[in-house]
Structures are given as C-alpha cells and as structure tokens.
Amino acid sequence: MTTNPLDADRPPELPRSGRRRGNGGGKRRDESLMVPDAKFESYYGRSVVKAPPWTEEIPTYLFLGGLAAGSGLIGAGGSARNLPALRRRGRFAALAAVALGGGALAKDLGRPERALNMMRTIKLTSPMSVGSWILAAFGTFASVAAAAEIGRQLPHQDGLLAKTLRVVDPPAAIGSALFSAPLAAYTAVLLSDTAAPTWHESYRELPFVFVGSANAAAAGLALIMSPADQNGPVRKMAVSGAALELGAGQLLRRNMHPLLAEPLHQGKAGRLLRAAEILTGGGAIGAMLFGRNRIGAGLSGVALLAGSALTRFGIFEAGMESAKDPKYTVQPQRERLERRRADGVTNDSITTIR
Amino acid sequence: MGYLDRQLSGPTDPIADAAWEEPRKRKGFFTDTSICIGCKACEVACKEWNAIPQDGNLDLLGSSYDNTGALGASTWRHVAFIEQTSDRIEQARESGRRLVDLGMPVMPPSQPMSPPHTAGIGPSPAAPGIDSSGGPVDLVGGMESAVAQATMAAATGTVPDFRWLMSSDVCKHCTHAGCLDVCPTGALFRTEFGTVVVQPDVCNGCGYCVAACPFGVIERRPTDNTVTNHGNAQKCTLCYDRLRDDQTPACAKACPTTSIKFGDLDEMVATAQERVSTLRDNGFTEARLYGANAEDGVGGTGSVFLLLDEPEVYGLPPDPRVPTAALPDMFRKAGMAGLAMLAMAAASFLGRRR
Secondary structure (H helix, E strand, O other), rough: OOOOOHHHHHHOOOOOOOOOOOOOOOEEEEEEEEOOOOOOOOOOOOOEEEEOOOOOHHHHHHHHHHHHHHHHHHHHOOOOOOOOOHHHHHHHHHHHHHHHHHHHHHHHOOHHHHHHHHHHHOOOOOOHHHHHHHHHHHHHHHHHHHHHHOOOOOOOOOHHHHHHHHHHHHHHHHHHHHHHHHHHHHHHHHHHOOOOOHHHHHOHHHHHHHHHHHHHHHHHHHHHHHOOOHOOOHHHHHHHHHHHHHHHHHHHHHHHHHHHHHHHHHHHHHHHHHHHHHHHHHHHHEEEOOOOOOOHHHHHHHHHHHHHHHHHHHHHHHHHHHHHHHHHHHHHHHHHHHHHOOOOOOOOOOOOOO | OOOOOOOOOOOOHHHOOOOOOOOOOEEEEEEEEEHHHOOOOHHHHHHHHOOOOOOOOOOOOOOOOOOOOOEOOOOOEEEEEEEEEEHHHHHHHHHHHHHHHHOOOOOOOOOOOOOHOOOOOOOOOOOOOOOOOOOOOOHHHHHHHHHHHHHHHHHOOOOEEEEEEEEEEEEOOOOOOOOHOOOOOEEEEEOOOOOOEEEOOOOOOOHHHHHHHOOOOOEOOOOOOOOOOOOEEEOOOOOHHHEEEEEEEOOHHOOOOOEEEEEEEEHHHHHHHHHHHHHHHHOOOOOEEOOOOOOOOOOOEEEEEOOOOOOOHHHHOOOOOOOOHHHHHHHHHHOOOOOOOHHHHHHOOOOOOO
C-alpha cells in the first residue's frame, strides 16, 4: 500500500447503498406508485444470479407447446364427440405446433447437433428432462393421430394401411389428450425451478396461467380455422381458458413479494403483459358474443392467439429481468433472513461465526 | 430421514447418495479472504491448467482493481476487489457483532489464544502503511510494529481509515447443486470427491443449469468455433483431473498467501472455524464464515469462505436456496393445473354440440 501524501485527496465516495449506476435515463413516473427504492448492497451493481442464455426461441416454444397441447385436446374432444371439423383441425394443429416448438427448442441449444442427448437419461429432478419425455410422447401420439386423420381420406378404405390407421386412431386420441395437460403445465415448472427470482416465486400460480393460456390459444386457432356452425366447444374453451389465464395471472401478481412483481409491471415485460391481458380478455369476450359469426370468430381467435403468445413472452422477459438486477435477488433474501432471525431461527443461515 | 427426503435439501453425504462404489473423502476449498492480497495468481493458474479461453474483450471495468467482473464460463476463479472507508468498516464490524447478539453459537472461550502473529488480518486493519490516524508509518519497522498497531487498534476498537476487501470466488460445489439437479442430459455429475463436474462431450448447451445456480456460477460458453467446448456449460471442476492424481487444484497450488486452502472438506470447515474464532477473539468481529453450515439452503457448500463483510458486498447471495428444494410442490401445483386444463376441455365438449 502506498503512503503517497496525495492519497489524502481521494475524491468523495458515493454512498454505497442502492445501485451505483443507472437510474439515469428512462421516464420519470409518479414515485408514490412505485415500490420504494430498495436499500441493498451489491458488488458494483452486478447480478448475483445469472439469467439463462435463452433467446426468443424459448418463449416461442412456451407458446407453441401450449398451442399443441390445447389443440391435442380439441382433436381428442372432436374425436370423442364426433365433430370431424374440430377433430381434423385440432390434430393437424397439434402436430404442426409440436414440431415447430421442438425445432425452436433444438435451435436454442448451444450444441443443437446434440439435441438427442436429452433422451439419454430420465431425471425426475430436472423439469427439462421430464418435459423432453412428455414432449416426445405427445409428439408421437400427435403424429399417429394426424396419420390416422390422413388414413380417413385414403381412397382404399379396406386396404391394410387404412385398416391399421383406423385401429390406432382411438389410442392416439387418448394418448394425445393425456399428454396434453403435462405438456402445457411442465413449462411453468421449467421456469420456476430456477434461481431467477420472479420465475421461482411464481411457481404456485404459473402452471394455471400457462394451461389457461394453452387452452385459449388452441381454441383461438380453432376459431380461426373452423366453420362457425361447428365451433361451439371451442368457444367455451376459449372463454374458460382466457378466464383461467387472466385470473391466475392476477393472483400471481398479488401473492408475490411486491419487489419481485415489479418486473411484471415495468419495461418491456410490463408492456407485453398489459397487451396480453387486453388481447386475451377481448378475444374471450369476442368469442362469447360474436363467435357464431365467421368473421367475429376469426378476429377473436387472432386476439386469443396473440394474447397467449404475449403472455409467454412477457413472463419470459420478466424472469430474465429479475435475474439481471441484483436487487431482486439480494433484497428478498435479506428480508427473509432477517425475518427468520427475528423469529429466533439462526441455525439455517449460510453465514455463521463458528 | 429417508434417502428420498434428503435428496433435494438438508444435510446429506452427496458421495454416498450418488452411489459411488469407491467413494473418496469429500474435498473442498477454504478461501480465507482475510489474507488474500488480490494478486490473481489463482485466476491465472486456473486458466492455464484448464486451458480456458479469453473471457470478454479485456476491458477496464472501473471496478477498483477488478477487471474480470464475475465468475463465468471462461472464468472459474474471480478475485473481487472492494474499497471501503472507515464508516463501512465500522458497519461491517457491527453487522458481524450482531451475529453474536442473535444467539449464534460461538466457539468456547477455553479455545487456546493464538499467538499474535496469526491474528493479523492481511492487508486490512493490520496492514502496514496506515495507522489508525491515517498517517504514514515507518515501513522499516516491519511486521512487528504493524502487528502491534493492529492489536492495539483492535483492542481500542478503532478502525482504519480505509481498507481493501479481496476475495477469490469460485464454484461452491453445493451439497444440493441446482445445476446438477436440473441438468437434463446427465452431463453434470457428482464425482467421487463430492464435487460437481460438467462432461463437455455430453452437454448440449441447453442453458438450464445457468438459470438454476443460486450463486450465478455456471455459464454457457458462447458459440465460437475457435475455442474449446464452445456452446457448453462450463465451470470450476475443482481440478477433477488433478484430484484423481492426488494433486492440489491449480488455484490453491498457486496461491502465494495460502488464502486458498484445499483439502478434505471436514478439515477445511474445522480450519475455517478455528480461523474465524481467532479473528473474532482478536476484535475483528467483521469476520464470519460463508458456506460452512450444512443446514443452509443448499445443504452446505464444498467451498467455504471467510468474509469480512456481508456476503452481498462480495456479490454473494445472503440467503441462497437451491430452487429444486421446492420441486415436489411445483410438480403438485402443475398436476393440479393439468387436471384443471383437462376438466375445462372436457366441460367444453360435453353438453350441447353447437
């Protein structure tokens, strides 16, 4: 260490509480409406946890996987109730969405050529491993169901191929229905089983948001594609799905630590989620009121699809933001530590003096 | 507790849980930041031994003498630099004192008092060059006068005007490792030494481990054909290759002040406990351990640290929890959501068919 007398002229230190940098740009908002500025320590404002290296392929997959799951249910429902228009469209939509979604997942990998390594083990502690198997199973059933659908159009209905496809049709319908629910729900666990604070703390409500969003999106696509006189079931599915998505979304915001809910309201994620609410709500109301009209059904369907996609992108963005800013990691952890200490629980702290 | 109960949280022996037929003693680091001089020999030795490529563009970060920034895919040891003035030192000492007031167990007073020359606290309060009044001191007086001054300062409760905190951060090799739990390919595994290692030829770069680490350690190396293991998750292996030849990891071997100690984990924890007692008995109440508690949110770490301020000052989370600890509850919630999705679809298709 130096003893240079000029050391006495050190520039005044900035206060070390709060973030050192930032807060420069951006619009000023009424501060009384915002969460009070958190007092917290950090290492030069650097993040404590790391945001995953995921790009837009992941929220795209979240949307497409949900769309595939809901479409699988519509295909199975159409099969069970003998509604050929919904059955056919549901099955083809499920296969297309699951194939595109799987492609998006593979593209996001650091080593896409090793995508099949996902299948080299089954790990129950890894939602991604469990999800890969769910995706594979759903994809298999969806493919068989789509093949059976084509089989119904074959010119020689007493040929071996057509007969075989008729036999596998019901099991394929049941299989794609059974795997649709896990396919739509596991992605919420995937996001929540991370150290990204906003994702992790939303684990109680997020699966409900995602399955509602899945049903609403699939019903939206079916509303666009189906003749208006056969869309009764999907109109109902659109309304209930949208209601679940919006209701669970509200509950999610309300139950969460106010600081951790902040990324859901602010910035890009806030804009995406506000737009998603308007589109999903508008789409559901449109489907309810104008769903019997071909144009009304189509427009409602577009709104529902867009709403579901924006929900996924918004939730994705909010979690990424919560990982990037250290205040979302440090402040809630510090609070829960102090709370436990106040309750006299001191045995489970990572900081000890012995 | 049964085998399953201790797989996600709580104290356990990870080597036994991983069912190694020839288990070895669990190895670990004790990083004593009170004697770190911030030379970064550990960073360099780690890079050389493990053939780690350049990280970033070698920018000056403006973070004191830290131009590495953080742990990452190509930085497996990271030396943090923090500059503090006397009010911050007093605050750190006070927060350390609070740990006793909270009733946390201390080492018994019968502990033999260490000779004064081991009480020195590195470049900080005991550093030659600055006395408690801030004036320059005679460097020729050497070690003894510095120790005398420091002991006096500690006894009278005075703090220096200024100190540097330096800490070499590294992967924590958690007992319950979030990265390992969520890895879908099995690329991450628990070694016979209880450490957590990536197999780069198996990893497909999904990035899930990055999001699951509560300490922000592991990272995916950017795709770049000119470097090794690009697109893969990378982190400290605790020099697995050296361990298998009974060698010390490169960073510990290179550390000139023995700030980084390596050995059997139980011995490391014992050494750390002895050291923190010594420091606190000599008045350095800012000293505390980080990661030495098997009851903490990650079941104890394989890298124990002695810190001189709150963890978040060093960029460490104050109360980390492995995200997977909540996984059973997450799957339960997702299961309920999945059932809700099926029920809503079924309800839509039942009843009138219009």
